[in-house]
Amino acid sequence: MLKPLSNRVILDVTKEEEKTVSGIVLPDSAKEKPQTAKVVAVGEGRLLDNGQRAEVSVKEGDVVLFEKYAGTEVKYDGKEYLVVKDTNIIAIVE
Numbered sequence: 735m736l737k738p739l740s741n742r743v744i745l746d747v748t749k750e751e752e753k754t755v756s757g758i759v760l761p762d763s764a765k766e767k768p769q770t771a772k773v774v775a776v777g778e779g780r781l782l783d784n785g786q787r788a789e790v791s792v793k794e795g796d797v798v799l800f801e802k803y804a805g806t807e808v809k810y811d812g813k814e815y816l817v818v819k820d821t822n823i824i825a826i827v828e
Contacts, residue, residue, distance in 0.1 A: 736810055738817060741780035741790055745771035745800065745816045770827060771816060772797050780820075790820045797827040 738744050748770050773796045779787035792798055804822035808815050 736775055736808075736815065738775050738777040740777050741788070741820045742777045742817055743773055743790060743792060743798075743820055743823065744775040745798070745805070745818060746774050747771040747814070747816050769802055770797060770799055774815065777820075792820065792823060792826060798823045799825045799827055 736744055747768050749768065773792050773794055776790050776792060776794060779789045782788055800816075800818055801822045801824060805816045805818035808817055
């Protein structure tokens with residue numbers, strides 16, 4: 735499994751529905767970029783000037799809302815993930 739460094743978080747992005755309610759299939763260009771995801775892995779936190787670590791405020795298993803164009807898409811072991819910094823996470827979905 736991937737282990738993020740510093741204040742990075744690995745997300746499993748939820749896929750949006752590819753059909754409208756009326757059954758029309760949407761092309762990729764018409765779909766909105768998803769903004770919710772499940773946290774898969776969390777780094778140890780950002781290193782502060784005093785040598786301590788700032789804890790990341792999310793944990794594995796949390797469902798989060800993140801900034802629309804944040805992060806880097808990566809493929810690992812046949813699955814796609816999004817790697818973002820903890821500051822790109824807007825909220826935890828409860």
